[in-house]
Amino acid sequence: MTGHVDVLIVGAGLSGIGAAHHIQSAFPRRTFAVLEARDAIGGTWDLFRYPGVRSDSDMHTLGYRFRPWTQAKSIADGPSILSYIRRTAEDAGIERAIRFGHKVVQASWSTQDSRWTVTAEHKGKPVRITASFLYLCTGYYDYDAGHMPEFPGIEKFGGTVVHPQHWPQDLDYAGKKVVVIGSGATAVTLVPALAADAGHVTMLQRSPTYIASMPGEDKIANRLRRLLGDGRAYAITRWKNVALATLLYQLSRRRPGVMKSLLRKAVQKQLPRGYDVDTHFNPRYQPWDQRLCLAPDGDIFRVIRRGRASVVTDHIKEFTPSGLRLESGATLDADVVVAATGLRLLAFGGMRLIIDGNDVKLPETMAYKGMMLSGVPNLVFTVGYTNASWTLKADLVSEYTVRLLRHMYRNGYTRCVPTNDDPSVTEQPLLDFQAGYVLRAIHEFPKAGSRAPWKLGMSYAHDVVTLRYGKIDDGAMRFARA
Numbered sequence: 001m002t003g004h005v006d007v008l009i010v011g012a013g014l015s016g017i018g019a020a021h022h023i024q025s026a027f028p029r030r031t032f033a034v035l036e037a038r039d040a041i042g043g044t045w046d047l048f049r050y051p052g053v054r055s056d057s058d059m060h061t062l063g064y065r066f067r068p069w070t071q072a073k074s075i076a077d078g079p080s081i082l083s084y085i086r087r088t089a090e091d092a093g094i095e096r097a098i099r100f101g102h103k104v105v106q107a108s109w110s111t112q113d114s115r116w117t118v119t120a121e122h123k124g125k126p127v128r129i130t131a132s133f134l135y136l137c138t139g140y141y142d143y144d145a146g147h148m149p150e151f152p153g154i155e156k157f158g159g160t161v162v163h164p165q166h167w168p169q170d171l172d173y174a175g176k177k178v179v180v181i182g183s184g185a186t187a188v189t190l191v192p193a194l195a196a197d198a199g200h201v202t203m204l205q206r207s208p209t210y211i212a213s214m215p216g217e218d219k220i221a222n223r224l225r226r227l228l229g230d231g232r233a234y235a236i237t238r239w240k241n242v243a244l245a246t247l248l249y250q251l252s253r254r255r256p257g258v259m260k261s262l263l264r265k266a267v268q269k270q271l272p273r274g275y276d277v278d279t280h281f282n283p284r285y286q287p288w289d290q291r292l293c294l295a296p297d298g299d300i301f302r303v304i305r306r307g308r309a310s311v312v313t314d315h316i317k318e319f320t321p322s323g324l325r326l327e328s329g330a331t332l333d334a335d336v337v338v339a340a341t342g343l344r345l346l347a348f349g350g351m352r353l354i355i356d357g358n359d360v361k362l363p364e365t366m367a368y369k370g371m372m373l374s375g376v377p378n379l380v381f382t383v384g385y386t387n388a389s390w391t392l393k394a395d396l397v398s399e400y401t402v403r404l405l406r407h408m409y410r411n412g413y414t415r416c417v418p419t420n421d422d423p424s425v426t427e428q429p430l431l432d433f434q435a436g437y438v439l440r441a442i443h444e445f446p447k448a449g450s451r452a453p454w455k456l457g458m459s460y461a462h463d464v465v466t467l468r469y470g471k472i473d474d475g476a477m478r479f480a481r482a
């Protein structure tokens with residue numbers, strides 16, 4: 001494929017389809033295309049196929065602002081989310097703008113031509129397309145492989161080892177002993193789902209995670225929908241859930257002790273009398289230092305209560321032919337081991353960025369409003385919130401991009417570059433988050449700054465003000481005509 005488009009979107013996941021919807025609606029006369037490495041729409045929600053895969057935030061905020069979530073379940077399963085994304089693309093005719101099987105490997109900006117030349121691999125061959133503006137929706141992790149620690153003796157193990165990112169669809173675990181290594185959202189999702197058919201499921205964790213139970217269905221949302229119709233009910237529920245999540249997050253940051261005790265009590269109530277809550281469900285970190293895991297309708301506690309699953313908090317010493325030996329000396333028999341050991345973070349789908357012949361070193365750039373890079377012209381990217389649903393930010397990034405492009409088109413500008421020439425702005429990590437997968441790779445990412453517009457906001461309400469209504473020509477953003 002060759003040619004030129006006004007806006008080139010990379011990635012056809014939740015963010016890419018949302019971005020395409022915003023760009024197409026705002027600029028029907030402009031051209032755009034979407035390059036997608038895989039052969040399908042949906043990104044995360046198409047890739048992850050493990051049993052029970054679901055959202056761990058509510059769909060009234062994980063859904064697009066422009067498309068009401070109308071199903072009864074608020075914590076939705078993966079296939080429903082995938083179908084929501086697909087239908088959004090279908091209804092808006094976005095599919096015909098997507099070039100599947102195009103993995104972008106390089107984007108090179110020429111100031112003289114005021115355009116990007118993007119190189120993608122397609123069927124093993126390089127193809128090029130030029131674009132006036134680049135909109136990256138590549139997610140935040142490596143699609144090729146998840147994180148897999150080096151477990152001693154793994155080659156001796158006689159059973160099956162799987163990673164949730166590449167779940168074998170024919171894996172038969174019925175009646176078998178399954179060990180799930182991990183304690184993050186994936187492990188917490190997998191344990192109750194596997195427990196339905198497995199002989200027994202053991203969640204093996206090095207240390208506990210905060211888990212909060214939440215009703216799978218939002219009764220208020222469903223009632224509002226009946227009373228007010230889909231659109232109005234969705235808008236109200238979205239703000240209700242934003243407010244509730246903000247309240248809980250703020251309480252966690254300001255009064256961590258109170259939140260810790262509330263979460264502990266709620267867990268204790270759902271477990272059998274005398275259960276060792278302190279060992280297995282009392283994390284060493286403060287609430288929201290890492291993302292809080294959700295248990296819809298307390299599903300994980302239910303399977304523990306029923307004896308279908310158990311939690312072991314220990315360290316792996318080695319794999320044995322029949323399972324695992326732990327640091328404490330205990331052993332765990334296993335037919336199947338699931339390494340729910342996380343993702344490998346990857347910035348911008350691993351693509352190389354070049355400006356006028358010089359490589360962009362991402363850690364030397366600073367993120368402007370958490371969505372553009374200092375010194376990098378005509379490029380926006382989507383990275384969602386870590387303390388709230390991803391799409392809340394993704395939608396705002398699109399809204400801001402539309403306003404930015406409109407400003408450029410009206411004024412005849414061909415270039416916009418966020419520029420930080422204030423020496424008092426100090427560097428901060430782009431993701432201020434203590435999860436292992438973040439700490440392993442954050443040094444490869446751009447930085448955030450100590451002050452607006454470089455400071456990374458994690459508040460939706462604040463971002464609504466700055467991204468939806470804030471000044472476009474704010475001094476830090478420099479515009480130029482070719």
Ligand SMILES: Cc1cc2nc3c(=O)[nH]c(=O)nc-3n(C[C@H](O)[C@H](O)[C@H](O)COP(=O)(O)OP(=O)(O)OC[C@H]3O[C@@H](n4cnc5c(N)ncnc54)[C@H](O)[C@@H]3O)c2cc1C
Pocket residue numbers: 010011012013014015016035036037038041042043044045048054055056057058062102103104105137138139140141143186348349350351382384388389390391
């Ligand atoms: C199992 C799981 C559950 C999650 N649950 C939640 C949740 O409940 N709430 C929440 O807020 N967040 C959740 N997340 C985070 C989640 O990834 C986001 O919510 C959202 O799906 C991200 O959408 P995206 O389109 O930005 O990225 P992705 O879904 O990762 O899609 C990126 C797309 O870009 C394509 N791409 C990447 N690199 C290139 C390249 N170089 N060239 C071309 N195409 C490329 C990929 O193939 C993919 O299709 C979850 C993540 C996982 C892994």
